Amino acid sequence: MILSDTRILEEIEKGTIKITPYDRECLGSNSYDVHLGKWLAKYKDEVLDARKHNQIEHFEIPEEGFILQPHVFYLGVTEEYTETHAHVPFLEGKSSTGRLGIDIHATAGKGDVGFCGNWTLEISVKQPVRIYKGMPIGQLIYFPVDGEIAVKYNQKKNAKYSGQPNKPVESMMWKNKF
Numbered sequence: 001m002i003l004s005d006t007r008i009l010e011e012i013e014k015g016t017i018k019i020t021p022y023d024r025e026c027l028g029s030n031s032y033d034v035h036l037g038k039w040l041a042k043y044k045d046e047v048l049d050a051r052k053h054n055q056i057e058h059f060e061i062p063e064e065g066f067i068l069q070p071h072v073f074y075l076g077v078t079e080e081y082t083e084t085h086a087h088v089p090f091l092e093g094k095s096s097t098g099r100l101g102i103d104i105h106a107t108a109g110k111g112d113v114g115f116c117g118n119w120t121l122e123i124s125v126k127q128p129v130r131i132y133k134g135m136p137i138g139q140l141i142y143f144p145v146d147g148e149i150a151v152k153y154n155q156k157k158n159a160k161y162s163g164q165p166n167k168p169v170e171s172m173m174w175k176n177k178f
């Protein structure tokens with residue numbers, strides 16, 4: 001089951017879903033459109049090491065936009081700060097971004113019950129494409145959960161991405177012991 005527009009609105013009124021900034025126009029029949037924040041980032045090193053803390057450098061998308069290149073991996077961020085306290089939020093692309101050859105997440109679009117923060121986007125493109133801050137970039141969909149949640153994401157001691165800011169956050173895989 002996926003929450004409908006009226007159910008998303010009810011949850012927003014209850015405070016179990018928070019989306020800031022919020023615009024009623026961005027609410028679809030069963031999703032909410034999110035937008036590209038002004039910060040992008042790239043890893044400093046060409047070769048990443050899954051055991052190490054790979055550093056990123058942030059840069060701002062200028063007014064005239066920024067051309068993303070294929071074979072370069074970017075991190076982006078949603079303009080929206082969200083909180084989801086009773087449902088599983090999923091970040092999906094939009095058909096219109098997909099049709100421009102833009103992928104906005106790599107492998108994991110699922111969020112956690114209790115996730116609070118801006119969403120980091122894992123962006124790659126099929127051909128050069130100019131993107132702009134504030135453009136619609138994805139959509140959030142919400143799934144009800146079956147059963148009690150013992151520990152919500154924002155209550156977990158080792159949650160790596162809790163409270164993500166309005167700048168992209170790099171992989172914290174290095175915090176896993178392996």
Ligand SMILES: O=c1ccn([C@H]2C[C@H](O)[C@@H](COP(=O)(O)OP(=O)(O)OP(=O)(O)O)O2)c(=O)[nH]1
Nearest residue numbers: 105108109110111112115119120158159160161
């Ligand atoms: O494209 C995405 C997908 C998820 N998230 C956020 C929401 C999610 O609640 C959180 C953690 O995601 P996930 O559980 O997939 O990450 P992990 O690598 O397993 O980290 P952790 O060990 O903290 O769960 O990151 C993003 O910012 N961008």
